[in-house]
Amino acid sequence: MSTGDTPKTPKLCTECAASKACIQRPYRGARLCRTCFAAALEREVHEQIVREGMFRAGERVAVGVSGGKDSAVLAHLLRVLNERHGYGLELVLLAVDEGIHGYRDDSLEAVRRHQQSQQLPLRIVSFEEMYNGWTMDRVVGQIGRRNNCTFCGVFRRQALERGAIDASADKIATGHNADDLAETVLLNLVRGDAKRLLRCTDAVAREPDEGAAADGRWIPRVKPLKCLYEKEIVTYAYLQRIDYFATECTYAPYSYRGAAREFIKQVETLRPRAIRDMADAAEQLQDTQRRHPSPVTGGSRVHRCARCGYLCSQPYCKACVLLEHLNEGTGSLATRRAGTRLGRE
Numbered sequence: 001m002s003t004g005d006t007p008k009t010p011k012l013c014t015e016c017a018a019s020k021a022c023i024q025r026p027y028r029g030a031r032l033c034r035t036c037f038a039a040a041l042e043r044e045v046h047e048q049i050v051r052e053g054m055f056r057a058g059e060r061v062a063v064g065v066s067g068g069k070d071s072a073v074l075a076h077l078l079r080v081l082n083e084r085h086g087y088g089l090e091l092v093l094l095a096v097d098e099g100i101h102g103y104r105d106d107s108l109e110a111v112r113r114h115q116q117s118q119q120l121p122l123r124i125v126s127f128e129e130m131y132n133g134w135t136m137d138r139v140v141g142q143i144g145r146r147n148n149c150t151f152c153g154v155f156r157r158q159a160l161e162r163g164a165i166d167a168s169a170d171k172i173a174t175g176h177n178a179d180d181l182a183e184t185v186l187l188n189l190v191r192g193d194a195k196r197l198l199r200c201t202d203a204v205a206r207e208p209d210e211g212a213a214a215d216g217r218w219i220p221r222v223k224p225l226k227c228l229y230e231k232e233i234v235t236y237a238y239l240q241r242i243d244y245f246a247t248e249c250t251y252a253p254y255s256y257r258g259a260a261r262e263f264i265k266q267v268e269t270l271r272p273r274a275i276r277d278m279a280d281a282a283e284q285l286q287d288t289q290r291r292h293p294s295p296v297t298g299g300s301r302v303h304r305c306a307r308c309g310y311l312c313s314q315p316y317c318k319a320c321v322l323l324e325h326l327n328e329g330t331g332s333l334a335t336r337r338a339g340t341r342l343g344r345e
């Protein structure tokens with residue numbers, strides 16, 4: 001046999017030193033086998049939940065599910081950990097139908113399959129019902145493909161909030177992972193939004209954000225998967241045979257976030273730690289700001305939107321401003337003016 005044909009010895013798991021490693025963890029570099037990896041990931045998410053004091057016994061938690069990998073894994077993990085560690089939570093799946101034909105209708109099928117496999121109650125709310133017939137397909141029909149993600153993000157945030165209130169939930173859990181957080185840090189940086197930069201990596205939202213409250217209630221949001229890399233979530237889903245909808249949103253290629261994602265993926269290939277380090281840097285800045293508060297990054301005054309009553313930092317909330325523009329046929333101007341005042345008022 002020539003040297004070129006020498007079979008490679010499989011790398012063994014650094015934890016048990018017995019089985020073949022299936023993944024190299026991007027942050028600390030450990031190579032783990034299937035069993036040790038799944039155990040480590042579940043332990044880390046549990047530790048994160050406990051460390052951050054994410055939940056209290058008896059709470060009803062609305063798990064935001066889109067049919068994608070992150071929220072499918074989140075729903076699975078919360079159910080498993082809730083049973084294993086006796087958190088005492090009541091879990092309910094909450095899906096928002098943004099009205100994107102050929103994307104959300106298919107991914108909602110995956111959500112319905114998750115409901116069956118997880119045996120959890122499911123609630124679906126839609127843009128069409130909440131925003132007077134404005135599905136994302138209609139929004140794009142008016143404003144085109146550029147900037148439509150702004151509408152989707154603002155409306156979805158409020159839709160999740162309203163759905164959670166209808167479900168009498170105490171918390172909203174989302175499947176944001178470390179890659180999502182790194183993208184958000186970068187986007188806030190390039191937008192020059194120092195306030196959001198400091199709080200965008202919180203595992204538990206500490207204060208209400210735009211659109212994040214109604215009827216005097218504020219439902220805190222939690223991100224139990226914030227330290228996991230996308231690659232780890234995909235591997236875990238594969239190992240646990242969690243099925244999910246893998247197609248990208250029809251409108252994603254035109255988004256600003258898409259550019260940030262590509263950049264971060266490139267950086268990750270050179271330095272895998274970079275993803276977690278970006279979020280850690282934002283957290284360190286936040287710690288410094290708490291010790292030495294500055295007017296630039298301090299909390300903004302929050303009050304009720306004069307139209308719908310949701311909390312906002314401007315006279316009207318962003319959802320109302322965007323909706324008003326759509327109704328007047330000036331949606332493409334809206335992203336420049338969102339958060340200021342309504343056209344006629």
Ligand SMILES: Nc1ncnc2c1ncn2[C@@H]1O[C@H](COP(=O)(O)OP(=O)(O)OP(=O)(O)O)[C@@H](O)[C@H]1O
Pocket residue numbers: 063064065066067068069070071072094095096097098160173174175176180
């Ligand atoms: N249509 C939706 N309905 C309910 N929750 C949603 C919806 N879209 C997103 N979310 C929540 O917000 C999180 C982050 O959403 P994002 O748009 O970044 O999708 P993602 O990173 O592809 O996540 P996923 O893999 O779960 O789709 C999701 O994990 C989920 O918890």
